[in-house]
Amino acid sequence: MIKLENLSVSYDGEYFAVNNVNLNIQKGEFIGVIGSSGSGKSSLLKTINKLVEPKTGKIIIDDEDITSYEEKKLRGVRRKIGMIFQDYNLIERSTVLENVLMGRLGYKSKLDTILGRFTESEYALAEKALKNVGLEDKIFERADNLSGGQKQRVSIAKALCQQPKIILADEPVASLDIQTSKVVMDYFKMVNFKKNMTIVLNIHDVNLAREYCSRIVALHKGKIVFDGSAGELDDEILERIYL
Amino acid sequence: MMKSWKEYIYKKKVKAYTLLMVLIAITVFLGYKVEFDFVRIFTGIPNMMNLVKRMLTINTSYIMEVSSKLLETIEIAIIASLIGIIIAIPLSILVSKNTAPNKIIWQILNIIFAFFRTIPSLVWAAVLVTVFSIGKFSGILALSITSVLAALKMLKDYIEGIPNNILNSTIAVGASKLQVLKYCILPTIMQQSLAIFFMVLEINIRGATVLGFVGAGGIGQIMWRDLNHLRYDNLATLILILLITIFLIDYISLHIREKLKTTHIRLNNIREFKLYKKSKNIAIIALIGVLIYLVYKSIGIDKERLMLGLSQFKTIITRMAHMDFSYMPKMIKGLKESVYIAMLATIIGTVFGLILSYFASYNINSDKYVVMVIKLFVNLLRTFPSIVMAIIFFRGVGPGALAGVLALGVYTTGVFTKLYSEVIENINDNILNSVRVTGCENIAVYKNGVLPETRPNFVSLVLYRMESNMRTSTIMGIIGAGGIGASLTTNIAWRNWEVVGLLIFGIAVTVALIDVLSNFIRKKYI
Ligand SMILES: Nc1ncnc2c1ncn2[C@@H]1O[C@H](COP(=O)(O)OP(=O)(O)OP(=O)(O)O)[C@@H](O)[C@H]1O
Ligand SMILES: [Mg+2]
Numbered sequence: 001m002i003k004l005e006n007l008s009v010s011y012d013g014e015y016f017a018v019n020n021v022n023l024n025i026q027k028g029e030f031i032g033v034i035g036s037s038g039s040g041k042s043s044l045l046k047t048i049n050k051l052v053e054p055k056t057g058k059i060i061i062d063d064e065d066i067t068s069y070e071e072k073k074l075r076g077v078r079r080k081i082g083m084i085f086q087d088y089n090l091i092e093r094s095t096v097l098e099n100v101l102m103g104r105l106g107y108k109s110k111l112d113t114i115l116g117r118f119t120e121s122e123y124a125l126a127e128k129a130l131k132n133v134g135l136e137d138k139i140f141e142r143a144d145n146l147s148g149g150q151k152q153r154v155s156i157a158k159a160l161c162q163q164p165k166i167i168l169a170d171e172p173v174a175s176l177d178i179q180t181s182k183v184v185m186d187y188f189k190m191v192n193f194k195k196n197m198t199i200v201l202n203i204h205d206v207n208l209a210r211e212y213c214s215r216i217v218a219l220h221k222g223k224i225v226f227d228g229s230a231g232e233l234d235d236e237i238l239e240r241i242y243l
Numbered sequence: 244m245m246k247s248w249k250e251y252i253y254k255k256k257v258k259a260y261t262l263l264m265v266l267i268a269i270t271v272f273l274g275y276k277v278e279f280d281f282v283r284i285f286t287g288i289p290n291m292m293n294l295v296k297r298m299l300t301i302n303t304s305y306i307m308e309v310s311s312k313l314l315e316t317i318e319i320a321i322i323a324s325l326i327g328i329i330i331a332i333p334l335s336i337l338v339s340k341n342t343a344p345n346k347i348i349w350q351i352l353n354i355i356f357a358f359f360r361t362i363p364s365l366v367w368a369a370v371l372v373t374v375f376s377i378g379k380f381s382g383i384l385a386l387s388i389t390s391v392l393a394a395l396k397m398l399k400d401y402i403e404g405i406p407n408n409i410l411n412s413t414i415a416v417g418a419s420k421l422q423v424l425k426y427c428i429l430p431t432i433m434q435q436s437l438a439i440f441f442m443v444l445e446i447n448i449r450g451a452t453v454l455g456f457v458g459a460g461g462i463g464q465i466m467w468r469d470l471n472h473l474r475y476d477n478l479a480t481l482i483l484i485l486l487i488t489i490f491l492i493d494y495i496s497l498h499i500r501e502k503l504k505t506t507h508i509r510l511n512n513i514r515e516f517k518l519y520k521k522s523k524n525i526a527i528i529a530l531i532g533v534l535i536y537l538v539y540k541s542i543g544i545d546k547e548r549l550m551l552g553l554s555q556f557k558t559i560i561t562r563m564a565h566m567d568f569s570y571m572p573k574m575i576k577g578l579k580e581s582v583y584i585a586m587l588a589t590i591i592g593t594v595f596g597l598i599l600s601y602f603a604s605y606n607i608n609s610d611k612y613v614v615m616v617i618k619l620f621v622n623l624l625r626t627f628p629s630i631v632m633a634i635i636f637f638r639g640v641g642p643g644a645l646a647g648v649l650a651l652g653v654y655t656t657g658v659f660t661k662l663y664s665e666v667i668e669n670i671n672d673n674i675l676n677s678v679r680v681t682g683c684e685n686i687a688v689y690k691n692g693v694l695p696e697t698r699p700n701f702v703s704l705v706l707y708r709m710e711s712n713m714r715t716s717t718i719m720g721i722i723g724a725g726g727i728g729a730s731l732t733t734n735i736a737w738r739n740w741e742v743v744g745l746l747i748f749g750i751a752v753t754v755a756l757i758d759v760l761s762n763f764i765r766k767k768y769i
Contacts, residue, residue, distance in 0.1 A: 051411050071419075079417030089412035094430045097516060102426050106417025113422050116520065123513050140510040155412075162416055 001027045001166060001198045002048060007057035009043050009222075017043040019222035021057070027165075028196040030189070032203050032213030036242050040222040041202040045168050048200070049081045050074055062165060079106025082159025086171035088151040092144040096135065096154050099143055100126040103161030122161075129157040133187055149180035156187055167191070169201035173208065181205075185212050206238065266590070273587040277580070277644040277725065284649070287639025294638050297479035305480045309465055313484060316461035317492070319382050319454065320447035322538050326383075327390025327447075328440045329531070332432070334391070335398035341410060342402055342428060344420070356392055361754035362747060364389040364450045365630075365718045368459035369735045370743070374559065375552040379460030380542055386450055390443050397439045398432060405431060437503060441496040448492045449628040452485055456630070456722055457732070470634055470722075482631060489626050563744030570742045573730060574749045581726035582753065584647045584719060585712040591648070592655025592712075593705050596663055599656065601689050603664040606675060608685070618664070624657030629715050633724040644725025651715060655708050666700045667693055702768050706761040713757045717750045 002025040009018035017040045025031060033041050046052040048059060050066065058067050066077050082103070090099045104122050105113075112118075130136050133153040138146065143154065152172060159167055169188070173181035189212055192199050203209045209216055210230040218226035218233075218241045226237050273279075336342045338356065343349035368385035375381045405428070413427040455463025462481065469477045510516050602608050603617040632650035640646050670693065678692035694701070720728025727750060734742040 046411070049415055051415060075417040075419060077417075078415055081415070083412060083415035085408050085412055087406075087408060089406070089409045091409070091427060091430050093434055094426075095516075097513075098426075098430075102413065102418070103416050105413070105419075105422045105426065108422065110419075110421065113419070113425055116425070116524070127513070140516060142507070158416070 001025050001029075001062060002200070003058075003060035004048070005058040005060070007044075007047060007059065008055045009040070009047055009052055010055050016055075016222050018047060018054075021222075021224055023217065023224070023227075025198060025200065027198055028192070029198055030192045030212065030214045031200045032209035032216045033200065033219060034203060034206055034209050034216060034241065035219035037204075039219040041219055042170050043222075044219065045083075045170050045200065045202055048168055049078050049083060075106055079162055080165050082162045082164035082167040084152070084155050084159055084167065084169040084172045086174045088148070088155050088175075090143040090151055090154055090158075092142070094143060095139070096130065096141050096143055096146070097126060097139050099154055100129055100158045100161050103129075103158040106162065125163070126157070126161050129160040130154075132160060133157045149176050149183065152176060152180075152184055153187065156184070156191075160191065164197070166198045166200070169199070171202050171204065174204065181208065188212070206233075270587070270590055273583050273590070276583045277587060277648050279587075279645060279648070280640070283640050283645070287636075287641075291635060291639040294475055294479055294635055297476050299483075301483060302476065302480045305477055306484060309462060309481065309484065312455075312462045312465055313488065315379055316451045316454075316463075317448065317488070318541060319379055319386060319461050320444060320451040320492075322541055323383050323386030323390050323451070324440055324444040324447050325534055326387040326538065327394045327443050328436055329534075330387075330391045331394035331398055331439075332436060334395055335402055335432070336424065336428070338395060339399045339402035341405065341407070342424070356395060357755070358751055359388070360392045360396065361714070361751040362389075363714055363718045365453060365457060365721055366731060366747065366750070368454050369457040369721070369732060370559070372458045373735060373738065374556050375548070377458040377460075382451065382454040382459035382461055383542060385454065385459060386447050389450070390447060393446065394439050394443050397442065398436070401432060401435050401439075402428065434503070438500055441500055444496060445493055448489055452489075453628050453630045457735075466631070466634070467722075470637075475638065478634065482627070482635070485631065486623070486626055490622075493626075559740050562740035563747070565741050566745035566748060567739070567741035568745065570730075570745055574727065574746055577720070577727035577730050577746075578717075578749055578753050580644055581716040581719070581728070582713070582757075584644055584651060584726050585709060585716040585757075587648050588651035588655050588712050588716070589705065589709045591652035592659045592708060595652075595656040596659030599660040600663045600667060601686070603660055604667040606668055606670065606672070607689055607693065617660075621657050621660045621664075624653050625661060626657075627654065629654040630719060630722060630724070633719060633722060637723075642723040647716065647719040647724035647726060650724065651712055651719070654715075655712060658711075659704060659708055662704055663697075663701065666697050666704070670696055699768070703765055706765055710754075710758055710761055713754050717754070 002023070004021055004023040007018055007021045007023075008016050010016050019040070021044065033044065035041050043052055047054050048061070050059065050069065054067065058065060060066070061077055062080065064077065066074070069077065091102070101118055101122065104118060104125075108117075127136065127139070130139055133156050135150060135153055135157065138150065138154075143151065146154065152175075156172075167188070172188075173184050176184060185208060188199055188201065191197050201213075203213075210233065213230060216226065216228065216230055216233050217224060218237070220241055225241060226233065334352075337344070337348060338352050340349065364385050367388050368382055371381040371385050372378075375384070409431070410423060410427060413423050418426065451461045451463075452466075453463045455461045455465065456467050458464065462485065466478065466481050469475075469481065508519065510519060599617060599621060602613055603621060605611070605614055608614050629647075629650045632653055633646050636646035636649045640649070674696050675688055675692050678688045683691075716726050717731075718728045720726045720730070721732045723729065727746065731743065731746050731750075734746065
């Protein structure tokens with residue numbers, strides 16, 4: 001589903017935030033990326049849908065080499081990938097429904113955009129996505145009236161509304177308390193299980209990663225230092241990662 | 244190597260005293276330059292008090308007489324603010340770093356706008372009056388220009404403050420540039436635009452009252468006439484009317500802003516939601532249509548006059564571009580005086596502001612009534628445009644730089660106290676308590692807790708006031724309160740466009756230099 005070959009990212013041309021990463025992710029995998037602060041987790045994730053431009057290497061999504069894609073072609077790829085951020089990044093002044101509908105933007109023409117038009121089935125999709133995360137009664141609420149956990153569920157609904165093949169999540173539970181974190185992680189698990197969706201998420205809480213992820217990848221200074229199942233991740237390896 | 248604590252304290256003391264001596268020396272120098280004279284101020288007090296007393300005996304028949312001009316003033320302010328925000332919203336996309344479609348256009352536009360922002364509205368008005376004749380059209384145009392620029396700056400700062408991740412999260416769903424604008428940027432800046440509209444309106448209502456000094460419509464025309472005829476009784480009534488009007492507009496604007504924050508429409512299903520969206524869009528389009536019509540009606544200028552004006556404007560611009568450098572020495576003298584006025588007013592405002600802030604902050608001063616009275620007083624001080632305040636000081640100390648300094652100083656005191664006391668009230672309680680637990684006096688809490696804690700805000704406030712005062716001091720001379728403004732009005736009146744060009748350029752350079760200097764200090768000390 002996602003294939004990264006010799007991927008490197010550098011912001012200043014000197015230090016490699018992502019350093020020669022090779023990763024092959026199959027459909028339906030639930031992958032947790034762990035690593036200390038600054039190890040390159042966010043950079044890696046953002047490179048997958050080319051929010052960050054790679055220095056070298058190849059990005060292959062769904063058997064399609066997107067490494068040299070430009071804006072226009074990228075739109076077609078990006079709409080297949082739902083992305084979720086730590087600080088939710090909702091449009092605070094828009095309603096929950098409007099935020100979720102934004103998941104459909106990748107499919108909209110210029111005219112539809114100017115008129116702000118969405119189809120009946122898209123409204124239905126947005127409603128269903130909100131129902132899936134248990135927020136159907138907040139649908140017309142303005143996003144800034146929600147709690148942190150609710151906001152994060154809205155951004156999950158927005159990603160679901162995209163009907164993506166892949167979900168990328170950058171520290172989706174880092175701003176939440178442990179109780180809410182579990183609720184949110186359960187949604188990921190459910191989507192992963194029911195729709196066989198491929199999920200890659202950055203997570204600094206190793207225990208949560210162990211509990212939910214089928215495969216764990218550890219980064220250290222931009223390099224992959226561990227790639228295996230939760231069971232294989234022992235204390236010795238952890239010590240090395242968080243040195 | 245560790246220094247001994249004695250040495251440390253000694254060095255710190257020496258540093259503090261040196262700084263104090265330098266500040267005093269600068270103040271004395273500036274005072275000398277603007278002919279600061281305590282005796283003159285002191286002997287002028289009865290005259291000024293007399294003016295204030297007359298303000299309290301309202302001449303009601305005069306109120307009726309000037310009411311149409313007062314309405315015109317409000318009209319000018321509102322229309323200019325509307326034009327300002329409506330033009331600024333689309334432009335803001337081009338000048339904000341994170342939304343600009345083209346980096347080269349972005350760079351060029353920002354340089355041009357920064358240059359034009361240094362020109363005060365009264366200068367625009369003075370020039371435009373000679374082109375489009377006396378009347379409110381020139382005033383509206385002048386204020387609209389400065390409103391666009393002011394709104395643009397505020398919007399740009401806001402847009403550039405939108406977190407990158409918010410843009411990214413929209414791009415990540417496969418949104419096009421247009422979609423990012425419509426679904427991400429626009430909703431985010433919409434509410435801010437309303438706030439900015441009201442901020443611009445508050446600036447414009449003050450600006451509109453003085454437009455008449457150069458013949459650009461509004462109540463200032465009458466004020467100017469009364470001033471020249473030495474009708475201080477009428478002037479007193481006018482000033483009072485202005486005070487009430489500005490107070491009211493500020494109040495209404497604050498009220499509407501609060502209200503909008505909390506209003507909310509309940510929707511029950513998707514059909515209602517769509518209906519709501521549709522009617523909202525139609526309402527917005529209709530509103531803009533009505534506004535454009537009203538603006539068109541109110542401006543009231545025919546096409547021929549406009550065309551004639553534009554062609555004249557072209558010749559004026561060409562003549563301005565051929566600057567007359569022989570005027571340089573005189574200009575430098577005037578600019579220097581403007582800088583002195585601005586600096587001294589800033590110092591005066593800061594010193595009095597520091598003292599007043601102590602009494603005006605709820606979390607320092609435990610006497611709630613004193614706080615309220617001081618806050619009211621401070622708002623009174625900042626209600627007057629400084630240039631109107633200068634007229635009051637003319638009565639006491641006569642025209643000249645001193646009146647300018649005092650007027651600007653009073654205004655600065657008002658604004659500084661208001662802003663700084665708000666900074667103080669936002670300090671975390673724990674910080675104050677950590678000083679209070681030592682059992683010290685309130686004044687010690689102020690000196691040892693508040694001042695060090697808020698030093699960055701303090702420095703940035705002083706610098707911000709200095710930048711603003713520099714702009715105002717360049718127009719003080721228009722009514723005879725010192726500085727470069729005097730040469731500017733005379734040369735505009737004489738149509739010496741080559742000199743006017745040089746003067747405007749000189750003002751822009753000076754204001755820009757002060758901005759650069761202040762930015763440098765800000766970076767260094769914050
Ligand atoms: N936009 C950027 N510009 C320049 N350098 C950046 C940028 N983003 C990240 N970096 C640098 O790249 C390296 C990796 O950062 P990244 O944000 O990918 O790490 P991370 O593992 O997500 O860290 P955290 O857990 O703190 O979010 C860091 O050294 C960081 O300073
Ligand atoms: Mg990160």
